[in-house]
Amino acid sequence: MVAAPEGFSVRVFVTGAGGQLGRELVEVFADHDLVALSREQLDVADRDAVFDALLGAKPDAVVHAAAWTDVDGCEADTDRAWRVNSLATRHVAGAARLVGASVCYISTDYVFSGDGVFPGDTGRPYTEWDQTGPRSMYGRSKLGGELELGAEDTVVRTSWLCGRHGANFVKTMLRLAGERDDIAVVADQHGCPTFADDLAATVRLLVTSRLPGTFHVTNQVPTTWYQFAKDTLSAAGLDADKVRPVGTADLGPPRPAPRPVWSVLDNAALRLSGLPLLADHRESLQRLVKELVDR
Numbered sequence: 001m002v003a004a005p006e007g008f009s010v011r012v013f014v015t016g017a018g019g020q021l022g023r024e025l026v027e028v029f030a031d032h033d034l035v036a037l038s039r040e041q042l043d044v045a046d047r048d049a050v051f052d053a054l055l056g057a058k059p060d061a062v063v064h065a066a067a068w069t070d071v072d073g074c075e076a077d078t079d080r081a082w083r084v085n086s087l088a089t090r091h092v093a094g095a096a097r098l099v100g101a102s103v104c105y106i107s108t109d110y111v112f113s114g115d116g117v118f119p120g121d122t123g124r125p126y127t128e129w130d131q132t133g134p135r136s137m138y139g140r141s142k143l144g145g146e147l148e149l150g151a152e153d154t155v156v157r158t159s160w161l162c163g164r165h166g167a168n169f170v171k172t173m174l175r176l177a178g179e180r181d182d183i184a185v186v187a188d189q190h191g192c193p194t195f196a197d198d199l200a201a202t203v204r205l206l207v208t209s210r211l212p213g214t215f216h217v218t219n220q221v222p223t224t225w226y227q228f229a230k231d232t233l234s235a236a237g238l239d240a241d242k243v244r245p246v247g248t249a250d251l252g253p254p255r256p257a258p259r260p261v262w263s264v265l266d267n268a269a270l271r272l273s274g275l276p277l278l279a280d281h282r283e284s285l286q287r288l289v290k291e292l293v294d295r
């Protein structure tokens with residue numbers, strides 16, 4: 001594959017820079033000419049503000065990490081979901097086009113149905129070329145964002161994000177382990193945990209190498225939330241037997257947005273391009289838990 005050499009100097013603009021991934025992006029692009037704006041500094045749903053900011057900064061690449069990630073909230077306020085996740089991406093893509101910048105848009109496993117590549121056919125990971133079919137408003141609005149992009153842009157779909165910054169599953173499990181003797185976790189939803197620092201490093205590679213197209217980028221080796229919870233407690237030296245498996249159906253009233261049963265993304269575009277895959281999620285989990293526990 002012909003790609004610009006990694007490390008090719010680009011002026012980078014990051015949206016959603018205050019978020020879980022955004023903060024890692026700020027670190028990973030620290031040696032670049034970087035403009036990184038949090039929601040307080042730039043509301044991506046404000047078209048004029050987006051055009052002002054991008055025309056002022058004149059970046060070569062925009063990493064668009066801003067999103068409304070409240071999956072259940074999106075069901076309750078669909079207009080806000082469309083505005084922040086879909087229409088705002090139109091603003092970002094339009095302004096980027098004016099200044100000749102490419103966009104790297106961070107997307108999600110929720111663009112798929114979560115029922116399997118073919119209905120009920122769980123066991124086969126979704127590739128970048130499989131049919132999308134979101135079942136939640138969050139997934140529909142993130143897919144709407146994907147549809148705003150052009151041939152020069154990059155879509156990075158990821159899943160089960162966790163890391164040092166912000167609230168996430170690993171932090172929740174560590175907290176619950178200190179509060180409870182019994183932690184019920186769903187054992188029938190499958191996916192690949194992804195660590196924000198590992199993801200940010202691959203985003204950097206794709207951006208500085210100027211690789212357009214859709215890429216699935218997750219840490220390797222699928223698991224269930226139940227097994228991930230047990231591995232989290234074990235990594236912290238805590239009693240993993242506190243974690244009890246339950247089925248999604250046993251969890252009381254269903255949540256407003258359906259959770260995908262099968263969210264495993266095949267990182268086929270990376271793999272078939274000979275680009276490095278992210279580490280086994282259990283390796284990155286050890287690193288994150290150590291950092292959180294040592295704090």
Ligand SMILES: NC(=O)c1ccc[n+]([C@@H]2O[C@H](COP(=O)([O-])OP(=O)(O)OC[C@H]3O[C@@H](n4cnc5c(N)ncnc54)[C@H](OP(=O)(O)O)[C@@H]3O)[C@@H](O)[C@H]2O)c1
Nearest residue numbers: 016018019020021039043044066067069106108158160161
């Ligand atoms: N978390 C996951 O498990 C997961 C999985 C797959 C894909 N993704 C995708 O990965 C990307 C990063 O997610 P994340 O986990 O880092 O989420 P996050 O922590 O919620 O970060 C998103 C950031 O966007 C900001 N934002 C919200 N509305 C905005 C607006 N109108 N203008 C500008 N900024 C706005 C948020 O600010 P506030 O916090 O102030 O609202 C937040 O700082 C998102 O595109 C998400 O869809 C996440």
